[in-house]
Amino acid sequence: MKLLTQRHSFLLILLLVNILSARAGEGMWMVQSASSTIGNQLRKAGMILSPDSIYQEHASSLKDAVVQFGSNCTGEVVSSQGLVLTNHHCGYSQIQALSTLERNYLDSGFWARSLEAELPCPGLTVTFIREVRNVTMQVLEAIGDTMSEEDREKAVRAVSDILIEGVNAETGLTSYVRSAYQGNAYFLYVTEVFRDIRLVGTPPESIGNFGSETDNWVWPRHTGDFAVFRIYAGKDNQPAPFAADNVPYRPKRWFTIQTNGVQEGDFTMVVGFPGKTNAYLPYSALRTVYDQTNPNRIALRQARLSAWDAAMSANDTVRLQYAAKNRTLANAYKKWKGELIGMRRNETLSRVQREERDFRQWLAGNKHLPASYRQCLDELNLAYGELRPLSHAADYYTEGLFGIELMNTSLSFQPLLKAVEADSSKDAQQRLANKLVKNLEAFFRNYHAPLDNLVARRLLATTFQALPDHLRAPAFGEGGWINERGVDSLYQHSIITHPDSLFTLLKNWTPAFGALLSTDPAISFARSVSSFQADKIDRPTSLIQRRINQWQRTYMAALMTRAGSQPIFPDANSTLRITFGSVQAIQPRDGISYHWQTHLQGVLEKAATGEEDYRIPQRLRSIARGEEQLPVAFLASNHTTGGNSGSPVLNARGELVGINFDRVWEGVMSDYDFAPDFSRNISCDIRYVLFVISKYGEAERFIREMDIRTGNPPAKKR
Helix, strand or coil: CCCCCHHHHHHHHHHHHHHCCCCCCCCCEEHHHCCHHHHHHHHHHCCCCCHHHCCCCCCCCHHHHEEEECCCEEEEECECCCEEEECCCCCHHHHHHHCCCCCCHHHHCEECCCHHHCEECCCCCEEEEEEEEECHHHHHHCCCCCCCHHHHHHHHHHHHHHHHHHHHHHHCCEEEEEEEHHHCEEEEEEEEEECEEEEEEECCHHHHCCCHHHHCCCCCCCCCCCEEEEEEECCCCCCCCCCCCCEECCCCCCCCEECCCCCCCEEEEEEECCCCCCCCCCHHHHHHHHHHHHHHHHHHHHHHHHHHHHHHHHCHHHHHHHHHHHHHHHHHHHHHHHHHHHHHHCCHHHHHHHHHHHHHHHHHCCCCCCHHHHHHHHHHHHHHHHHHHHHHHHHHHHHHHHHCHHHHHHHHHHHHHHHHHCCCCHHHHHHHHHHHHHHHHHHHHCCCHHHHHHHHHHHHHHHHHHCCHHHCCHHHHCCCCCCHHHHHHHHHHCHHHCHHHHHHHHHCCCCCHHHHHHCCHHHHHHHHHHHHHHHHHHHHHHHHHHHHHHHHHHHHHHHHHHHCCCCCCCCCCCCCEEEEEEECCEEEECCEEECCEEEHHHHHHHHCCCCHHHCCCHHHHHHHCCCCCCEEEEEECCCCCCCCCCCEEECCCCCEEEEEEEECHHHHHHHCCCCCCCCCEEEEEHHHHHHHHHHHCCCHHHHHHECEECCCCCCECC
16 A cells, blocks of 8 residues: 555644534534544533533444434434334325325324334335444545546545445444545445334324425424334344334434423534535536526426426325425425525625635745645636536436426336347346336326326427527437427327336337337437437536546645634535534514524414415314413524434433424525524424324324433523
């Protein structure tokens, strides 16, 4: 192994300084750094719990009560029998999949009265992080300063594979390597994955998604956004695939629940798996987000959402089919709009321009620094300028053309058709056909062709008009697919819109059927456009992105050098992080101030308006009498993002006081630009969760499992 370069060694020292320092509010800090210097910062912010209790490698700690729920959410273990709390919206697709028209758990809720009544959720996993190892030195030793970016990526993958193989053999668990600080550091995460997860309880959507899109990203909020699941294991307490005789998992650690509540100024900490932030983008990248990417995506999603909303309102079957898809689509749509508003209000682009001028002045006064530091911003601006037209086209192919369900599904036939073209064996082709059948069965359960036809009419014409000639696939002009008559013909003649015939063909597959599929109008159109996109858009984008990665890494190294002992947090990347702050109110606009807490009274007041998104069950009205001042939700200044949904919100003693589920619209630009006055996370108060479980769901058996305490009021932020 070659020696680390002097620059690499210097960056390692900076890395240690940066991961061991923090300040309340901004930042998503790596969980393994919750000791030493960062512990002092946590204590200054008001934490009473020992920082050593957050992360331990060889003893139980708070990290062992936190799980990655599925791939995009967080959950927390709250009992000695593997009971897990997360958000209703995190479990939404599972709840939907378990629902039928006769037993619609979205409408009625579900409360298992016994272990035997808990419902298996095929495909759902929860993942514990058992250990985090800093492998920066091992990875950087394998990288040469003169390597091309492509060779560097290969070297990182190769050494990561070796490290993973060794750790998996050593621990008997699974692991993965993730970079931090734009590739200036690397960490290996040792994980334990459980695959038998069962639904235990969920309120109806009218509680779990109260306010729906009207209140999404909005405060004041009154949503009981929670659901209850359980982890099952083999009789040896080890992860096991689903089996009827599996037993509830006995966790290493679970959270104590505190019902004393919170007050303004109280310390709060969120532990979870934030997905992605972009805190260190240059001006040229942010400008594209602001005046091109977000506006493009907003317009294209609006076209889909308006069609879906009208159809769902008119047809209960369509509503059930499209409920989860609509929520996912609308969530990002509203977030993108909020980002634009927040960036405009905070003058984010002007701030970044000022910071870049200051950065250049710092370089001018430090001639001894690497020449690459002086090049990085110019190189990034050049690369992002070249990327801009390709990014515009990619928006319209991804959100426009392949936002059409028929087009997107047509691409799933690619592996089978490639096997036919390669003259693979009949058995190999049949295996691919069988896999396709399984995937298509799930697709058709939640698909309505007439609605998709309407969406296609809108998006095909819009995409055609938005693309410049040199980035428009020739297939657009080869079938008249951009007018209503052409779209109707496409849907009428494609076998995909005739599922009975399609399944008969796939289940009785012969290679001769390949010609029939390859000439299908939808499949051939999608394949042609996809091929064009890969060649003319994706391939050059990939080459430019490698240059961006190289210079962004250099820019990050320069920022770390400039910061010295000042903390710089790494961008989120779906790894386990902590963020800490305090319960705080917000004044989002002139003349408007919001209290930090909402109550059950607010649920009743909204329901009294008669608006569709504020419908509540009569039972909730009944049990609310005398409980109108029960806290429902609260605001805090924790820096969160997608992936933090379902995260435990802890008080100064590490006790569970809430479940994180959203951010205020005025602060969603925090993925790019954290604003202390506006960035607030929204949490469901644990007392409302317990109230709904106990009084609405009459599920006292859940409550009896939990370690619930009342007393020891949490310390105020000092």
